[in-house]
Amino acid sequence: MGHGGVILDLFVMLAAAKVLGEICERLRIPGVIGEMLAGVAIGPYALGWIHPGEMHAQIAQIGAVFLLFTIGLETKPREMLRVGGVASLVALLGVAVPFAGGLLVMHLTGHPVIESVFVGAAMVATSVGITARVLSDIGMLAHRASRVILGAAVIDDVLGMLVLAAVASLAMGHIEWVRLGLLFVEAIGFVVLIAWVGSRVASRLHRPVFRMKSRRPGFAFALLLCLGLSVAAGKVGMAAIIGAFLAGLALAEKKEDWDLGERIEGVSEFLSPFFFVVLGMEVNLSAFNEPSVLGLAVLVTVVAILGKLVGCGAGAYRLGFMDSLRVGVGMIPRGEVGLIVALLGMQTGAISNAVYGVVLFMVVVTTVLPPFVLAGLFRGERPESNAAEPIGC
Template identity: 50%
Template sequence: MAADTAVSAAEHAQHLLLGLFLIFAAAKVMAEVFERLRQPAVIGEILAGVLIGPYVLGWVEPSEITHTLSEIGVILLLFSVGLETKPASIIKVGKTATIVAVLGVVLPFAAGWGLMELYGATNIEGMFVGTAMVATSVGITARVLGGMGMLGATSSRIILGAAVIDDILGLLVLAVVASMAAGSTDFVKIGTTAGLSLGFVAVVALLLAPMLTRHVPRLGAGVRISHAAFAASIVLCLGLAAAASYIGVAAIIGAFLAGMAIAEVSEDNHELHSQIRGVTEFMVPFFLVGIGMQLNLTIFNDMNVVWMAVWVTLIAVVTKVVGCGLGAWSLGLRGAAQVGVGMVPRGEVGIVVAQIGLGMGVISESLFGVVLFMAIATTLIAPPFLRPLFARTGAAD
């Protein structure tokens, strides 16, 4: 019996290592191909997941381990983005970011709900689709802008700030819709979640960041472990990601705020930035390939589902571009377009909303597939437009 268990464990380890190899290698090969085509590498990495996933070549099956690596990958990605973003730069664009976030929630939700009504879906189905269209996956946009060295641009800071607000608003919308689907609406719980979410962001941005800026430089003298700054940064990243998750905010927001909290301290620490970049380059492909692996192409055997997916995706793109673009109109047409397109990707956030609806039994498998297609399609659509829109923009305009 012990021998059989040992053999089973060895085979599991072999399959795991082979899967990790295939994911990482496919991601980097496709990234290279798309870079040579002058397209963002992120598209190639997502399409790598579609190719090697269970619905095309079937080389790798999504599992709990690949999901965990995906979660760690996007947490580290948003942490590294936070390292390039000083709290003061976000506060400066706070008013515009708030307007962008609100319009980027109201318009997609109303349009998604209305479209489902036209298709004859139930009220709850319409609201779940609308909620999935509210989400913004800033990880994809951040990956593209970071690769272009454009995270310091005004429109980039607005996108990042709006994404934080967008996550909180989306969380509240999801809480209301999920409560209605369950048969009641717990306003006390929703209000508590809202208060905790806003309080968490305020404490990190306004209190923790200045405190770390003052005191962290003094800590190095008494620490004997190697790469202490890197270790402390990862501890802070994981700690705030976990805290955000417990409060009810997405873990990636906690990771982003952790990076932002030490942005001032780490600005001149090139070794820390290099170490974070190395870990991020290793982990992020698991996040991007993981998105691609979830796209079930078999749902498109039904032309009604195909057309619904096309309409949902089209409206998801237009409502974010128009809503968020109007919110950033003070930047001019080009700046408004940058913000609008930057807020388009739904990525893993939209997928999570759809999974909740499916788990509660309030949306069908086909509607889940439609939302999944929309989440991945919007993630693929935005990057090719971001590059030309930011091509002639200064890094810190």
């Protein structure tokens, strides 16, 4: 069985996450921040106890998948569809405004157009994992603003995937409109298919699944659906976690029938801290010793934050000021898609090493900051306060 190895790494990561999570909870800061700080502390740029490799990235990904699956399980599709119009507007404006802002600020600071386009593209895709975790921790997943955020994150991911495909073909020299169109149809088709017929197909499968002789057929089916739709989402160019979220949605309507008990939560609560710890391990702020690069990084980050705050907030204007603000803040975190865009740009020579560092800085700051603010914005709200109130869309 080996002597330490992976088990030792898991122990160190989980122990650090729980200790710093507890300290944050006592300071009334969301525990997820403690988990990321744990990653920063034990990671290669601080104590150096753990040097993240492929295994850590994989455990982190599995953790993110199960986190979004349990979030999906808590979200009734019918409630999601009721905020569909607002969520679409939030996603659209939340893609357009940061893209335009990023392009403009880069171009105005004297960077070439192609580099500016890449930075703008890297500012598009929201990473919903952190926001979902905070909303779950404070018991606000059923809140109207939360439903808008989750719905917008799904649509945002389709748009982000298209932007990624567009800049990828731009890097090759020309945009292939036919391929882009096909990708769009594929991704939209996937989301619509699962969202519309997922619940019904799952209900149909209930009887044959429970006719099986194996123990806990419902739990096994849920695991396979989660993993299967994560893989399928990847195949149509979307993030695996979006597939996992849709899988959760498909089972959410009749969750009790599937006899999942606390089993899925156990899997998610065990694995998802590794996602946040590994996120933290990648933080290396010491790379910004040069003032001019740091200045650009701060500028781009401010634009990235304002872009989502203004774009998504404006998209949600019908919900009133407070809910718009909640939606805007909840959509701020950027994730790995931004990094993929930047990496692609660097590999094709479109953006410089320094600008890659700038994008990395933006991703880290937009990921770490919002949890501090988000929980406070929901203070005093009752969890389901607006759940029954329909939104005109």
